[in-house]
Amino acid sequence: MESSPIDSSSNASSGLSSSTSSPPHSDRDHRQITLTVTQLEQLKVEEKVSEIYRILSGAPAHTQTLMLELWRDKHIEFLTRGLNQLGPTYRVLDANRPWLCYWIIHSMALLRESLDIEVENNAVDFLSRCKDINGGYGGGPGQLPHLATTYAAVNTLVTLGSNSALLSINREALREFLLRMKDFCGAFRMHHTGEMDVRACYTAISVASLLNILDFEITKGVGDYILRCQTYEGGIAGEPGSEAHGGYTFCGLATMILINEVHRLDLTSLIDWVAFRQGLEFGFQGRTNKLVDGCYSFWQGGSLFLIQRLLSIAENQIKSLPMSIEQEQLSMEGNVDSAAFTVPKPDGSQRQIHYFENKDAGKGSATGLDFIRTTNGGPLFHSIALQQYILLCSQVLEGGFKDKPGKVRDHYHSCYCLSGLSVSQYSFSKSADSPPPPNAVLGPYSNLLEPVHPLYNLVLDKYYKAHEFFSVMS
Ligand SMILES: CC(C)=CCC/C(C)=C/CC/C(C)=C/COP(=O)(O)OP(=O)(O)O
Ligand SMILES: [Zn+2]
16 A cells, blocks of 8 residues: 555654643543543433533532533544554554545644644645545545545645645646536536535635635636525525535535635525534534534534624625625626526515626635635524534543544544634634633633634645735745
8 A cells, every 4th residue: 555654753752742841641641531521432322422511510519610621632642543543553444545645634733732843744745646636636546536535635735834735736737627517517526427415515615715716717607506495495406406404504605705605605594503503512413303412613613603703794785785785886887697586485475585796706815815814793502512522522531522522532533622622612702713712711721722714624824824824825
C-alpha cells in the first residue's frame, strides 16, 4: 500500500509541540470520572443520557467541574495517534484519507495545537500525491478526483497554512475540474458521472470561494437547484424530493450565502426546522424523529450560527417584502432576469419562489469575509445546553468524541463535536474573533476553543491567512 507521508514521519515522539497550558486536572481526577462514566456503559443507550445528567445534577461541585471539562491533552493524544497511523490502519477508509487529514488537523487547530514541521511537510506531500493532473483531489494517490476529498484536501492545506501548502494547490486546474463536475442544470456532481446533490454544490462553491476562483460560470443555476431542495418542513434535503437533513441543510445554506442568494430561501421556516432539531437531551438530531448525535452539533448548530447573521433578511421575509433591497437594486441594474412561481406550505399558505440569474453572484472571494463581519444577532439555540451534551455525552475521556453514549469514538465525530463546541462557545460573541463572555463557556474557561469561520468550517485565523494569500491572485 502507498505509504502515507504522515506515517512515514518516524514519530516515536508525538511530533507535535504543545502550545496550550494543561487543564486543571490530575490523573486521579481523570480516573474518578472515568469510573463514573464506565458504570454508565452498562445501561441501555436511551437510558444513558438521562442518567449522565442525573449524576451530574447530584454530584459534588468538584465532580461537576471535572465532568464539564474538555480533556484537551487526551484529545491531542488521540488525534496525534490518528495522524501517525494514517497509512497502515485506515486501509478501510483508503478512499477518504484527505478527510482523515482534515478531521484530525482541523481538530488540532481548534485545540490550538501546532504541528511539527515534519508532520506538516508530510501532509502537504501526501495531498500533492492525491492531486489529479487535470484538477481536483482523489481519496488517495492515483484515485479519481472527487469533490468531497477536494474540499477536505483544500481545507487541510488552508489549515496547515504555510506558503508551500497554499502554493501546492493548482487553482487553474481545480477550476477546470469544478466546471467539468457541473451539470447543465447548474448543480454539481461529486465526481465524473457521479451523484448530483447539495453536498457537491457546497464543496464546489466553498473551494471556489476560498481560492478566489468563484464567478458566474461556476455559480449559474446553483441557487435554483438548492431552492428545489428546501422541503415543506423548512430544512434542506440532499436532492429535490428527499427528506430535509441537517448535513444538507448546512451545505445548502452555506452555499446560498457564498453565492449571495440566501434571501431566496424561506428563512423563517428554515430557522423553525433547525431550532426544533435540538432535542430534550440537548444535542441535535439530523432529521425529524431520529436520535440526537454529536456530529449535528456542527451541521445543525453551525446552521443556526450562520443564521444569527441573517436575521435582518429573515425579518424582511416576515414582513413579506417581495424582494430584498439587494435584489431590487440588482433588478434595476438589469442584472436579474426573474420569473416567479408558487409552492404550497404545510400551513396551507403559498410560498413564492423567484428564479433569477444574478450575474454578480459570488464575485471574487469577498463574500466569506463580508459575512463574518456582519452583525451577530445572538444564539438561536440553547448554546450552553449543546456544550453540555458534547462534553458529557459525546466526549470520550480517553480522548476523542462519539455520536452518543454507547457508541465508539472516531475522527469524524471528533472534528464535528469540536467544531460544534466552538460555535456554541462563540455564539454570544459580538464580533467573530472576540473572546466570548465567561458565562457563554460551559465548564472552566480553559475549555475555550479557537473560533471557526462557519461558512467553511476553518479556524478563523487560518481562513484570514488564506483569504489574504489568494485575494491578490487573479
Ligand atoms: C461537507 C460535506 C461533505 C457534508 C456532508 C453533510 C452530511 C453529514 C450529510 C449527511 C448525510 C446523511 C444522509 C446522513 C444520514 O445518516 P443516518 O441515517 O445514519 O443518520 P441520521 O439517523 O442521524 O439521519
Ligand atoms: Zn454522527
